[in-house]
Amino acid sequence: PIAGIVANMAGYECPHCGKTSNPFDRMAEDIAELAERFGVPYLGAVPFAGEDRRRPAMRDILEKVLATRPVTLKKRKGGMTRWALDRLLKSAA
Numbered sequence: 001p002i003a004g005i006v007a008n009m010a011g012y013e014c015p016h017c018g019k020t021s022n023p024f025d026r027m028a029e030d031i032a033e034l035a036e037r038f039g040v041p042y043l044g045a046v047p048f049a050g051e052d053r054r055r056p057a058m059r060d061i062l063e064k065v066l067a068t069r070p071v072t073l074k075k076r077k078g079g080m081t082r083w084a085l086d087r088l089l090k091s092a093a
Helices: 028-038 051-068 080-093
Strands: 005-007 042-043
Touching: 005 028, 028 042, 042 051
Parallel strands: 005 042
Antiparallel strands: none
């Protein structure tokens, strides 16, 4: 099952001029349209920035996932997903 689509590394804010640009070919809006076209929830965008700017976006995305479907991770599966969710849950506490 797919919980949804996230636009990762969406937008980079220049520390000198403050202008936001897209370091990749796709904008977050394009990803949202893709999700809609395939009938998959769009969960949000994570900026290409330091952890202090990423954390609120990740927290919002995690809340959307948890509100729509319980997350069950088996210890034997491990991997990056478990590590990322464990880290995010600890930082939110």
